[in-house]
Amino acid sequence: MTGLDYLWQALTPLNILLALAGVVAGTVIGSLPGLTATMAVAVLVPITFSMEPASALILMGAIYTGAIYGGAYSAILLNTPGTPSAIATTFDGYPMAKQGDGDLAITLACVSSVVGGLVGAAFLLGLAPPLAEVALAFGPVEYFWLAVFGLTLISALSEGNLLKGLIGACFGLLLACIGVAEISADIRFTFGSQVLLGGIETVSALIGLYCIPVMIDLVATPDRHLKVTQKAKGFRLKEALKISWLGKFNLIRSSVIGTLVGILPGAGGSIAGLVAYSEARRSSKRSDSFGTGEPEGIQATESANNATVGGGFIPTLVLGIPGTPPDAVILGALLIQGVRTGPSLFTENGAIVYTFIFGLILATVLMLPAGLIIGRYAYKSIITIPKALLVPTVAFMTMIGTYAIRNSISDVVIMIVLGVVGWFLNRFGFSPSPIVLGLILGRIAEQGFVQAWTIGAATEDLTGMFFGRPISLVIIAFTLISLFYPLIRKRWSTAGGTANAD
Amino acid sequence: MQIESKGGVKDLAGTIAAVAFILLASLALWDTTTMTDSDSYVFPRAIAAAMIVFCILLIAYNFINGAGDNAETDAASGAAGVTSTPRRVGLVAAMLLSSLAMPWTGFLLSGVFAFGAIMLFAMYDPWTPRRRIVFPSAALVVVLGFYTLFSKVLLVPLPIGFWFR
Structure with a gap:
């Protein structure tokens, strides 16, 4: 069979319908705070058991890709990441919505997600086997340095006060330590409370820290939630395409970052989005406007998080190691179907794999019309619903969404308490983003650090363990560049100005 | 509810929060003494210590710089109008x-x-x-x-x- 045959096989009416239905269902589920892409895929997996493996994969891939994109809606319109992958979308998406450009931000997120999804799928199609080796090259110390690299984003998120950003990140890192320690199983910071034994659930913390402060302030004034422009501007697709074309290098770079991070087991869309955002900010001519409604920020995050879909499938299909949590669910569904993943999958079951990859590309393309229509509807709903209905609806969604993560009422209470803490801290000049960053990266950083420390101590080469591995050195170099680039650039521009004056 | 400072501290609200964070970090440090495995306490102890250092730096910075521009950090609020x-x-x-x-x-x-x-x-x-x-x-x-x-x-x-x- 040739590539064209696989393409035609993916384009059967049933597969097109499944791809469209999957994208729509995924987008809707992903847009609800608390319902993650993993949950979207897990909930709908039983439907696929009676299907052909390729069709089942297409449906699951479409749900996954739709859910990752859907997370952008609430990030942009409510300052609440629908999925953890959309954390960095809030940084510029919500300010854009506040300025009356929420419709443009949603269309931009849709276009960027499509580009990211296509780049990820292209890597999966062409370079899956060699790239899968990258996943194996990453050891604990590389994960540790990757988390440290992610933490350097604090300097970008601190809104002019680095010390407050660092304190916030430490607070997030300490929150991540609550509960049973992952390596030694010691109980930490629970102070005898049963409620805290399970730790702070990341998604409920996200909802609390981002959404509750917005609602607390929303209810306090009669002002409208978002600025509404007088004239309806439609999808603003032309504008979004123009911005996307101008930011094409940012889009491609972020998509490649997303794919590569997606390949790393356990890293996921949130880290991909944060790393891509950090890089976009570092290399942008308008880096100062990041965090205030900069379209490049949305492009970076949304292209990167959707690229993790294709990237995550690389180790899943080639090595049988899930790249992201939804991949683990999909892997389980594949095993139930009798499909054995591994290097031989591409040769022995080429029909299934390549039909699926073309199906994933199809679903990503279908995300453009579906996403634009759903996004337009979501935007119109948010700006037209009276405040007396919008606030309780969002509050109820946060409660039910948080409960659904672990079926825990304690998580709902923790979410509300963290929201109140976040509101006060915001008043005191502490942005919620560094706290969330610490919370997400804390577990990865600690696990990587302790494992690397243990291996280094056992081999009596701690320095070599942390600073002697090539990939670690590359990440350390990027971390240093990310930290000191603003300083270097300032010095360059000063030197350039002096030279010109001479 | 932005806390104004009229006296000698630049950012009174931030300073109060920093003091609260020092207490929180101290509590965390104290809790690590009950842990038996070094794998459990190395990381949180390092983070709590770093948090105390950053808080002290922030307090010192606010005191050294004295009263002045009270940076408006209230990003998400509708503080401009009447609030309830x-x-x-x-x-x-x-x-x-x-x-x-x-x-x-x-x-x-x-x-x-x-x-x-x-x-x-x-x-x-x-x-x-x-x-x-x-x-x-x-x-x-x-x-x-x-x-x-x-x-x-x-x-x-x-x-x-x-x-x-």
Whole structure:
């Protein structure tokens, strides 16, 4: 069979319908705070058991890709990441919505997600086997340095006060330590409370820290939630395409970052989005406007998080190691179907794999019309619903969404308490983003650090363990560049100005 | 509720928060003394120590720089206009009470209570006869809709409530 045959096989009416239905269902589920892409895929997996493996994969891939994109809606319109992958979308998406450009931000997120999804799928199609080796090259110390690299984003998120950003990140890192320690199983910071034994659930913390402060302030004034422009501007697709074309290098770079991070087991869309955002900010001519409604920020995050879909499938299909949590669910569904993943999958079951990859590309393309229509509807709903209905609806969604993560009422209470803490801290000049960053990266950083420390101590080469591995050195170099680039650039521009004056 | 400083400290609110964070970090450090495995306490101890250092630096910075520009950091608030603290407290109280009552009242009843109470706190327009009918009806549709979606479609075991067993 040739590539064209696989393409035609993916384009059967049933597969097109499944791809469209999957994208729509995924987008809707992903847009609800608390319902993650993993949950979207897990909930709908039983439907696929009676299907052909390729069709089942297409449906699951479409749900996954739709859910990752859907997370952008609430990030942009409510300052609440629908999925953890959309954390960095809030940084510029919500300010854009506040300025009356929420419709443009949603269309931009849709276009960027499509580009990211296509780049990820292209890597999966062409370079899956060699790239899968990258996943194996990453050891604990590389994960540790990757988390440290992610933490350097604090300097970008601190809104002019680095010390407050660092304190916030430490607070997030300490929150991540609550509960049973992952390596030694010691109980930490629970102070005898049963409620805290399970730790702070990341998604409920996200909802609390981002959404509750917005609602607390929303209810306090009669002002409208978002600025509404007088004239309806439609999808603003032309504008979004123009911005996307101008930011094409940012889009491609972020998509490649997303794919590569997606390949790393356990890293996921949130880290991909944060790393891509950090890089976009570092290399942008308008880096100062990041965090205030900069379209490049949305492009970076949304292209990167959707690229993790294709990237995550690389180790899943080639090595049988899930790249992201939804991949683990999909892997389980594949095993139930009798499909054995591994290097031989591409040769022995080429029909299934390549039909699926073309199906994933199809679903990503279908995300453009579906996403634009759903996004337009979501935007119109948010700006037209009276405040007396919008606030309780969002509050109820946060409660039910948080409960659904672990079926825990304690998580709902923790979410509300963290929201109140976040509101006060915001008043005191502490942005919620560094706290969330610490919370997400804390577990990865600690696990990587302790494992690397243990291996280094056992081999009596701690320095070599942390600073002697090539990939670690590359990440350390990027971390240093990310930290000191603003300083270097300032010095360059000063030197350039002096030279010109001479 | 932005805390103004008229005296000698640049950012009084930030300084107060930094002191609170020092206490929190000290509490964390004290808790690490109960841990037996070094794998458990190395990381949190390092983070708590770093947090104390950053807080001390922030306090010192605020004292050295003295009163001056009180940076407006209240990004998410609508502080420019008239704000209502009772409504804020009401929203949080309604959410907390309904969550804590959930084991007894169940998710549905708690949800209806939370929705209704928050709707009252968020209402700024007059209650016209039309609104008196439409808004509560919409509330019921939303609560029942989400409840059905989660419990019947997504099969999330939402609490039924001790009173209804």
